[in-house]
Structures are given as C-alpha cells and as structure tokens.
Amino acid sequence: xxxxxxxxxxxxxxxxxxxxxxxxxxxxxxxxxxxxxxxxxxxxxxxxxxxxxxxxxxxxxxxxxxxxxxxxxxxxxxxxxxxxxxxxxxxxxxxxxxxxxxxxxxxxxxxxxxxxxxxxxxxxxxxxxxxxxxxxxxxxxxxxxxxxxxxxxxxxx
Amino acid sequence: xxxxxxxxxxxxxxxxxxxxxxxxxxxxxxxxxxxxxxxxxxxxxxxxxxxxxxxxxxxxxxxxxxxxxxxxxxxxxxxxxxxxxxxxxxxxxxxxxxxxxxxxxxxxxxxxxxxxxxxxxxxxxxxxxxxxxxxxxxxxxxxxxxxxxxxxxxxxxxxxxxxxxxxxxxxxxxxxxxxxxxxxxxxxxxxxxxxxxxxxxxxxxxxxxxxxxxxxxxxxxxxxxxxxxxxxxxxxxxxxxxxxxxxxxxxxxxxxxxxxxxxxxxxxxxxxxxxxxxxxxxxxxxxxxxxxxxxxxxxxxxxxxxxxxxxxxxxxxxxxxxxxxxxxxxxxxxxxxxxxxxxxxxxxxxxxxxxxxxxxxxxxxxxxxxxxxxxxxxxxxxxxxxxxxxxxxxxxxxxxxxxxxxxxxxxxxxxxxxxxxxxxxxxxxxxxxxxxxxxxxxxxxxxxxxxxxxxxxxxxxxxxxxxxxxxxxxxxxxxxxxxxxxxxxxxxxxxxxxxxxxxxxxxxxxxxxxxxxxxxxxxxxxxxxxxxxxxxxxxxxxxxxxxxxxxxxxxxxxxxxxxxxxxxxxxxxxxxxxxxxxxxxxxxxxxxxxxxxxxxxxxxxxxxxxxxxxxxxxxxxxxxxxxxxxxxxxxxxxxxxxxxxxxxxxxxxxxxxxxxxxxxxxxxxxxxxxxxxxxxxxxxxxxxxxxxxxxxxxxxxxxxxxxxxxxxxxxxxxxxxxxxxxxxxxxxxxxxxxxxxxxxxxxxxxxxxxxxxxxxxxxxxxxxxxxx
Numbered sequence: 048x049x050x051x052x053x054x055x056x057x058x059x060x061x062x063x064x065x066x067x068x069x070x071x072x073x074x075x076x077x078x079x080x081x082x083x084x085x086x087x088x089x090x091x092x093x094x095x096x097x098x099x100x101x102x103x104x105x106x107x108x109x110x111x112x113x114x115x116x117x118x119x120x121x122x123x124x125x126x127x128x129x130x131x132x133x134x135x136x137x138x139x140x141x142x143x144x145x146x147x148x149x150x151x152x153x154x155x156x157x158x159x160x161x162x163x164x165x166x167x168x169x170x171x172x173x174x175x176x177x178x179x180x181x182x183x184x185x186x187x188x189x190x191x192x193x194x195x196x197x198x199x200x201x202x203x204x
Numbered sequence: 205x206x207x208x209x210x211x212x213x214x215x216x217x218x219x220x221x222x223x224x225x226x227x228x229x230x231x232x233x234x235x236x237x238x239x240x241x242x243x244x245x246x247x248x249x250x251x252x253x254x255x256x257x258x259x260x261x262x263x264x265x266x267x268x269x270x271x272x273x274x275x276x277x278x279x280x281x282x283x284x285x286x287x288x289x290x291x292x293x294x295x296x297x298x299x300x301x302x303x304x305x306x307x308x309x310x311x312x313x314x315x316x317x318x319x320x321x322x323x324x325x326x327x328x329x330x331x332x333x334x335x336x337x338x339x340x341x342x343x344x345x346x347x348x349x350x351x352x353x354x355x356x357x358x359x360x361x362x363x364x365x366x367x368x369x370x371x372x373x374x375x376x377x378x379x380x381x382x383x384x385x386x387x388x389x390x391x392x393x394x395x396x397x398x399x400x401x402x403x404x405x406x407x408x409x410x411x412x413x414x415x416x417x418x419x420x421x422x423x424x425x426x427x428x429x430x431x432x433x434x435x436x437x438x439x440x441x442x443x444x445x446x447x448x449x450x451x452x453x454x455x456x457x458x459x460x461x462x463x464x465x466x467x468x469x470x471x472x473x474x475x476x477x478x479x480x481x482x483x484x485x486x487x488x489x490x491x492x493x494x495x496x497x498x499x500x501x502x503x504x505x506x507x508x509x510x511x512x513x514x515x516x517x518x519x520x521x522x523x524x525x526x527x528x529x530x531x532x533x534x535x536x537x538x539x540x541x542x543x544x545x546x547x548x549x550x551x552x553x554x555x556x557x558x559x560x561x562x563x564x565x566x567x568x569x570x571x572x573x574x575x576x577x578x579x580x581x582x583x584x585x586x587x588x589x590x591x592x593x594x595x596x597x598x599x600x601x602x603x604x605x606x607x608x609x610x611x612x613x614x615x616x617x618x619x620x621x622x623x624x625x626x627x628x629x630x631x632x633x634x635x636x637x638x639x640x641x642x643x644x645x646x647x648x649x650x651x652x653x654x655x656x657x658x659x660x661x662x663x664x665x666x667x668x669x670x671x672x673x674x675x676x677x678x679x680x681x682x683x684x685x686x687x688x689x690x691x692x693x694x695x696x697x698x699x700x701x702x703x704x705x706x707x708x709x710x711x712x713x714x715x716x717x718x719x720x721x722x723x724x725x726x727x728x729x730x731x732x733x734x735x736x737x738x739x740x741x742x743x744x745x746x747x748x749x750x751x752x753x754x755x756x757x758x759x760x761x762x763x764x765x766x767x768x769x770x771x772x773x774x775x776x777x778x779x780x781x782x783x784x785x786x787x788x789x790x791x792x793x794x795x796x797x798x799x800x801x802x803x804x805x806x807x808x809x810x811x812x813x814x815x816x817x818x819x820x821x822x823x824x825x826x827x828x829x830x831x832x833x834x835x836x837x838x839x840x841x842x843x844x845x846x847x848x849x850x851x852x853x854x855x856x857x858x859x860x861x862x863x864x865x866x867x868x869x870x871x872x873x874x875x876x877x878x879x880x881x882x883x884x885x886x887x888x889x890x891x892x893x894x895x896x897x898x899x900x901x902x903x904x905x906x907x908x909x910x911x912x913x914x915x916x917x918x919x920x921x922x923x924x925x926x927x928x929x930x931x932x933x934x935x936x937x938x939x940x941x942x943x944x945x946x947x948x949x950x951x952x953x954x955x956x957x958x959x960x961x962x963x964x965x966x967x968x969x970x971x972x973x974x975x976x
Contacts, residue, residue, distance in 0.1 A: 087861035136271035
C-alpha cells in the first residue's frame with residue numbers, strides 16, 4: 048500500500064519522535080512545550096506508523112491496544128492530583144512542594160505535583176489521539192469495502 | 205496512647221467489613237471457589253468485632269477528611285450502628301454459607317462458567333461493608349457516600365443474571381428509584397448544612413428547631429429512606445428485584461438494602477420526630493404499605509413474589525411504628541427489624557431450597573413437601589410462626605411492642621395494627637401451608653445439608669429469641685435510645701399471663717387470622733381485582749411510561765442534532781453574527797482602529813498572514829474534499845507561522861501539532877464516508893458558490909473589524925499577565941504557558957481534559973460500539 052521509502056522513513060522516525068516527545072515534556076517547565084504538545088508529538092509518531100504499515104501490523108507489533116485505557120488513566124491521574132490536597136486541608140489543585148520551598152531536580156525535570164498533573168494530560172492526549180484514530184481506521188476498513196476482519200463484522204443487535 | 209488505641213478499635217469492624225469484598229475478589233482470581241470461604245470468614249470476624257466493640261462500650265472516631273469542604277469522617281459504634289452492623293454481617297455470614305452451595309447450582313442452571321462466582325461475592329460483600337459504614341456514620345455526607353455504594357452494589361447484585369433482560373430491567377429500576385431518591389438525601393443534607401453549618405447528625409439533632417426547614421429537609425431525607433425500604437408508592441422495585449438469585453433476595457430484602465432505608469430513618473429520627481407532619485406522613489405511608497403489601501401477598505403465586513410483598517408490608521409496620529413515635533415506637537421499630545431480618549432471610553432461603561429441590565417456584569405447583577423434607581418444613585415453619593407472631597418465637601414480641609405503641613396513641617392505630625397482624629398471619633399461612641401441607645404436587649430431590657443448615661440455624665435464633673428475649677431487647681433498646689434521643693429502658697418485651705390489652709389483641713389476631721384463612725373463597729376475587737388495578741394504574745406504570753418518554757425525548761434530541769447539523773450551526777452563528785455586526789456598526793469609528801508601526805522585522809509575519817489569507821480565499825474555489833482539507837490545513841499552518849513570528853512559540857508549537865493531527869483526523873473521517881457520497885458532494889451543481897463567498901467575505905470583514913478594534917485598545921488584563929509572569933518562578937517554572945495550564949488555571953485544564961476524555965468515550969461508543 049505504501050512505498051518502501053515511506054516505511055523506512057516511518058521506522059526511522061519513530062524513536063526520535065518519541066524521544067522528542069519526552070524531551071518536550073521534561074523541558075516543559077523551562078522551555079516552550081508541555082504535556083499536551085508532548086502527547087500530540089508522541090501520537091503523531093505512532094500515527095505515522097499506522098499510515099506506513101497499516102493498522103493490523105502496527106497493532107500486532109506495538110502496544111497500542113490499551114491506549115484508550117491509558118487516556119482514561121491519565122484523566123484519573125490528573126483528577127487524583129487535583130483532589131488530594133483536599134485531604135490535607137488545602138484548596139483543590141494545590142501543588143506541592145509549595146512556592147518558595149526546595150525542589151528536587153533530575154536534569155531539567157522538577158519533581159513537583161504539577162509535573163504529575165502534566166503527565167496525566169500527556170497520557171490523556173496520547174490516549175485520545177491514538178485511540179480515536181485507531182477506531183476511525185478500524186471502522187473505515189470495515190465499512191468502505193476494505194479488508195475487514197471477520198470477527199469485526201457488524202453486530203446485529 | 206491508650207486512649208488513642210481504644211478510640212481506633214471502633215474502626216476494626218468497619219475495616220474488616222470493607223476489606224472483605226476485595227479480599228474475596230482476590231481469592232477468586234486464584235480459584236473461584238475460594239471467594240465464598242474468605243468472604244464468610246471475614247463476615248464472621250466483622251460480626252465478632254462489632255459485638256466486641258459494642259459490648260466494650262462502643263466508641264467514636266471523628267476527623268476531617270476534607271477540611272476545606274467541612275467534611276468529616278465521623279463514625280460511632282452506638283446501639284443503632286451495632287444493631288444494623290450485626291444484621292449485615294451476621295445474616296451476611298449465613299447467606300454466604302448458603303451461597304457457597306447454592307451459587308454453583310445456580311450458575312450451572314444458567315449455563316454460566318464458575319468464574320462468574322467471585323463477582324457475586326465481591327458485590328455481596330461490598331454491600332455488607334457499605335452497610336456497616338452506613339450504620340456507623342454520624343455525618344450526613346459520609347452517610348450519603350455509603351448510601352450510594354449500597355445502591356451500586358445492589359445494581360450489580362440484582363442484575364447478576366446479566367444475560368436476562370428481566371434482570372437488567374429490574375436492576376436499572378432499583379438503581380433509578382433508590383439512586384434518584386438518594387439525591388434527595390443529599391439535598392436534605394445540604395439544606396441542613398446551609399441553615400446550621402454542620403453535617404453532623406448528633407449536632408443537628410441539638411440545633412434544629414421545628415419549622416418549615418426541618419419539615420422540608422427532613423421530608424427529603426425521609427423519602428430517600430422510604431424508597432430504599434420499598435414503601436408505597438415507591439415499592440414496586442422490590443418485587444421486580446426478585447429476579448436476582450435467591451441469596452441476593454434473602455440478603456438485600458431482609459438485612460441489607462431494605463433495612464438500610466429504616467436505618468436512615470432511625471438515624472435521623474431525633475430530627476424527624478420534632479415534626480408532627482413527618483410523623484403523620486410515616487403513619488400514612490406505613491399504613492398504605494401494610495395494606496398494599498399484605499393484600500398483594502395474598503394474591504401472589506410465585507414464592508419469592510409473595511415474600512417480596514410481605515417485606516413491603518413488614519417494613520410498613522416499621523415505618524408505622526416510627527410514625528407512632530414514643531419510646532415503644534422507637535424501640536419497637538428496632539426490635540422489629542431484628543426479628544424480621546432473622547425470619548425473612550430464613551423464609552427466603554426456604555423458598556430457594558424448595559425451588560432447588562423441586563424445580564418449581566409457584567405455590568400452585570407445590571404442596572405436601574413436609575413428608576419429604578421434614579427438617580426444612582420445621583425450620584421454615586418456625587420462621588413462619590415467628591412472622592405470624594406466635595408465642596415462643598421472637599416474632600411474638602415484635603407484635604407486642606407494636607400493640608403497645610398503638611395503644612399509647614389511640615383506637616384507630618390499634619385497629620390498623622390489628623389489621624396488619626391479621627394480614628400477616630394469613631399470607632404466612634398461605635406460604636408455609638401451601639408448600640408443606642396438602643397433596644404432594646411435585647416430587648422433591650434430596651438437598652445438600654448446606655442448603656438446609658442456614659435455615660435451621662436462623663430458625664434456632666428465632667426460637668432462642670422467643671425464650672430469651674433479653675439480649676435482643678437490649679440491642680433494640682440501645683438502638684431505640686439512639687433514635688428516640690432519650691432512654692427507652694422501660695420498654696421490656698416479656699410474656700405476661702394476664703388479660704392485658706396486648707395479649708387480648710394477640711388473641712384477636714389469631715382468631716381473625718383463622719377467619720381470614722377460612723374465608724378465602726370470599727375475598728380472592730376482590731384481592732385479585734386490586735392487584736390488576738395496581739398493575740394498570742399503579743406507580744410502576746407511571747415509572748414505565750416516564751422512562752419510555754425520557755427515552756423518546758433523548759432520541760428526538762439526538763435525531764434533531766444529527767440530521768440537521770448545518771441548520772443547528774446556522775441557528776447559532778447567524779444570531780451571533782448579527783449581534784456582533786450591530787455592535788461594530790454602532791461603535792463610533794474615531795480612534796478605534798489604529799495602525800501601528802510596520803518595520804522590516806515584521807515582514808515574515810506579514811507574509812505568514814498573507815499566506816493564511818490566500819489559503820482562506822482558496823477554500824471558496826476548491827470543490828474536491830481532499831483539496832479542501834489540504835487548503836484548510838495550510839491556512840492553519842500559516843497562522844501557526846504567524847504565531848511563531850509574533851513571539852508566541854508555545855502557541856505556534858501547539859498550533860502546528862494540532863493542525864497536523866486535525867488533518868489526519870479529517871482524512872481518516874473521510875474514509876468513513878462512502879465514496880459515492882463524497883463524489884456526489886463535489887460533482888454537484890455549483891449554485892450558490894458566489895453567494896457563499898459573499899457571505900464569507902461579509903463575515904470576515906466584521907470579524908476583522910472586531911479584532912482590529914480590540915487590538916487597538918490597550919489590554920485591560922495586562923496587569924494579570926505581568927502578575928502571572930512574576931509568579932512563575934515561585935511555581936518552580938520558567939515557562940509561563942505551561943505553568944498557567946498546570947498550576948494557575950489548573951481547574952480549567954481539568955475541565956477541558958475531562959471533556960476530551962468524554963469525547964474519546966463517545967467516539968469509542970459510536971465507532972467501536974463500546975468494544976475496545
């Protein structure tokens with residue numbers, strides 16, 4: 048379906064894209080970029096594989112089936128971060144450590160709860176982008192005379 | 205230190221009960237058959253811990269778990285809590301022992317795998333744990349949390365046979381009725397909080413004064429309790445819920461779900477009893493439930509249906525006693541709940557055992573089983589005798605206190621009580637006599653001991669309560685004292701061999717009851733007519749009609765949105781456009797539109813804007829969908845470029861990424877549209893192309909005027925922006941945009957990502973039909 052060149056380029060680009068996504072995320076607090084952008088970059092890297100190799104092959108080789116669940120997990124993570132200050136008597140979405148106190152750095156990554164919140168956003172974005180495109184791709188295969196798999200045929204309900 | 209320890213011991217029963225569900229589920233993943241023993245052991249331990257804590261004087265734990273919202277984790281092992289915790293864990297234990305043998309048979313009968321069993325035990329024990337929490341809660345919001353947990357557990361238990369439509373329908377009905385009324389509980393709690401500034405029930409009991417607020421908020425809470433206790437007119441979910449496997453019915457309808465309703469009423473009774481209107485309401489609802497439940501129980505043929513209506517009637521008694529009030533009412537209601545839980549669970553288990561042995565669940569297909577299953581006949585007989593309030597059973601005392609409470613209030617109430625007791629005697633006879641006496645209709649198989657033993661065990665309790673009432677009365681008095689908010693020590697159920705009014709009433713009950721049983725031919729027709737009328741015009745019909753109406757409304761709204769998307773968009777855009785246009789036209793022009801200085805450095809920015817404009821114009825000229833998509837996305841990319849040159853790298857980055865993803869999504873979506881439809885769309889007549897271009901130009905001119913005008917003014921939020929920038933290092937960050945998203949405006953972000961997650965769910969549901 049796609050040429051060998053596309054496939055080669057897609058394969059070459061996957062790792063750098065993911066690394067770039069992580070970099071955007073990690074540097075988010077110092078430079079432009081945040082969980083949202085990082086999530087979209089990572090998703091684009093994965094979606095490029097879909098374009099180059101087709102849905103079946105990608106889903107056989109990469110752990111993309113659980114992406115929707117990862118998205119919901121991201122939302123839950125963000126909600127947890129948002130709610131837990133309530134248990135400590137602080138307003139919703141208070142981040143720790145509080146302003147002015149010391150923060151542990153790992154390179155440019157800061158260990159603060161705002162970063163965990165951002166990680167939740169990252170997961171949700173990846174889950175949404177990959178999950179929705181995956182669903183669109185699967186449905187497209189089935190309904191437009193594509194090579195739909197037999198077990199995915201229409202259910203009569 | 206010692207004080208610290210003793211206080212926290214109170215939590216042990218609650219923790220044991222709450223841990224039971226996950227523990228049973230975990231054990232079930234190793235081997236499905238392990239779930240039941242693990243759950244039963246934990247239930248027994250929780251029952252023992254409850255008894256220990258109560259006997260050693262109870263105790264209280266109270267700390268704020270969400271101080272900013274004034275929510276407290278306040279639990280206390282008082283008499284009321286001990287009573288309902290013991291019921292939930294004790295009867296729970298018996299039911300679990302029974303289920304261990306019953307459930308495999310049930311699953312085999314339904315053709316389901318053994319692996320479905322742990323789920324059953326999980327929700328059963330979740331119910332038990334929430335019930336203990338509910339019983340111990342002293343805070344209205346904590347109570348509400350456990351209340352909703354029981355609703356969720358009951359939904360899954362009633363709908364356990366998920367392949368049957370009837371089960372699903374019944375589960376949804378129970379959830380809707382108890383869930384919607386639970387919101388009333390929350391509203392009532394918030395009303396009290398708004399007026400008195402606390403959710404604590406004991407403090408509210410001190411603070412509240414008689415008045416419209418107490419009556420209204422109290423009524424909301426009472427309705428939640430009455431609906432859960434299946435009182436008329438919200439009773440119809442209970443007979444439906446008999447679709448559940450027998451152990452579920454036995455548990456939910458004797459010691460758990462239905463009991464939760466009167467538990468709530470008992471818990472907030474110190475508040476409610478201040479309002480005469482509410483007490484009158486209890487009397488009316490109780491009487492109606494006694495009558496409706498009792499009469500319908502006389503007409504049912506299916507065993508479990510008969511028992512379900514009898515439960516409605518029996519809880520009608522309890523509500524009636526709360527309505528009567530006074531010390532006899534409060535203590536009597538508590539003793540009644542204990543007695544009823546023992547009796548009714550034994551009767552349900554009897555029904556289940558009979559059905560398992562014969563394969564029949566209708567009275568008309570049963571009879572004469574006493575000869576074949578003597579042990580079950582005697583055990584079930586003891587329970588039935590208790591329900592009918594025979595002496596030497598615990599049931600005698602429940603009626604004694606009912607009569608005592610009614611005698612305090614007046615002759616009308618005595619009449620109602622007598623009527624209730626007579627009805628009970630009649631349908632209990634119908635149940636037991638119908639199964640065990642007369643001609644043998646269906647042969648019975650031999651039953652495993654584990655199906656009969658729990659009935660016998662519960663029967664022994666019924667007899668023990670008939671002889672040594674003191675421990676039960678002690679518990680009931682302790683619980684009654686909590687509800688009555690005063691001592692009820694003088695309430696002492698006992699046998700008196702004299703002609704006091706209670707005894708005479710009991711004798712009258714037996715006389716009239718026998719008369720009612722003998723005169724069966726006379727009233728059968730009338731009772732049947734009553735049942736038919738209820739089906740045609742009763743509240744269940746209203747429920748069905750309103751649910752259907754809601755579904756239709758939802759369908760219509762959906763169709764309107766989907767069929768005519770363009771119309772919907774026009775309906776929003778045209779009025780909005782007209783309003784904006786009017787605003788632009790009436791604004792004076794002088795000084796509003798300023799042109800700043802343009803230097804060579806702005807050239808790339810201008811180029812990017814120009815390219816965006818060209819792309820926008822090109823959308824008017826393209827016809828092919830693919831080209832159109834590309835043109836639109838190139839406009840987006842140009843704008844991203846403009847942002848980059850404008851000094852907003854964050855926005856530019858996001859814009860580029862979003863534009864890429866959207867282009868992919870548009871192409872993907874286009875794949876979903878059949879090729880012919882796409883072709884027809886692009887090959888169609890070009891009428892109106894110029895009209896569209898004209899509309900677009902006018903709209904764009906207005907938008908430009910607005911934007912230009914806005915940008916010509918100094919930013920009013922300049923102060924906010926600079927403040928945010930100044931705060932950024934405080935929040936351990938260097939990039940303002942990120943820190944705004946994750947910290948300063950975190951709540952907005954939270955709302956937005958929730959929407960994204962919902963859209964993902966919607967896409968998954970629409971395209972994948974829920975499958976992953």
